[in-house]
Amino acid sequence: MQPKQPKGHVNYRKRALEHYHDRLHCWYCGFGFSQILEVAHLDGRRENNAVANLAILCPTCHKMLDLGLISKRIVIAMRDRSRIGQWSKRMKDTGKKAAATRKCNVAALQRKRHLAAVKAAETK
Numbered sequence: 859m860q861p862k863q864p865k866g867h868v869n870y871r872k873r874a875l876e877h878y879h880d881r882l883h884c885w886y887c888g889f890g891f892s893q894i895l896e897v898a899h900l901d902g903r904r905e906n907n908a909v910a911n912l913a914i915l916c917p918t919c920h921k922m923l924d925l926g927l928i929s930k931r932i933v934i935a936m937r938d939r940s941r942i943g944q945w946s947k948r949m950k951d952t953g954k955k956a957a958a959t960r961k962c963n964v965a966a967l968q969r970k971r972h973l974a975a976v977k978a979a980e981t982k
């Protein structure tokens with residue numbers, strides 16, 4: 859026999875986990891062990907169990923949200939954001955930069971060798 863729930867009780871955890879089944883990670887930091895994830899009330903009112911008011915967070919981020927250390931707005935933005943990184947944006951000019959650095963290093967090495975050779979010839 860299943861334990862009875864008090865009348866009017868809403869299992870908001872179950873509701874949130876089912877509704878956001880494709881986002882079972884902490885929306886703020888990305889932590890992904892679903893067993894420890896918690897469901898927070900964005901407006902801080904435990905009686906407001908509309909899915910739009912529920913957020914999936916790890917215990918640390920849940921506490922930070924409740925203390926006002928992270929904003930609801932950011933949690934919502936992170937909920938709706940893709941978790942696929944755009945590496946092409948970040949790595950756009952790394953090839954060119956690396957080539958420039960190599961060129962620079964080679965030139966510096968050649969200068970150094972040239973000066974050493976000149977000094978060696980002078981002190982002969």
Ligand SMILES: [Zn+2]
Pocket residue numbers: 884885886887888889915916917918919920
């Ligand atoms: Zn977190």
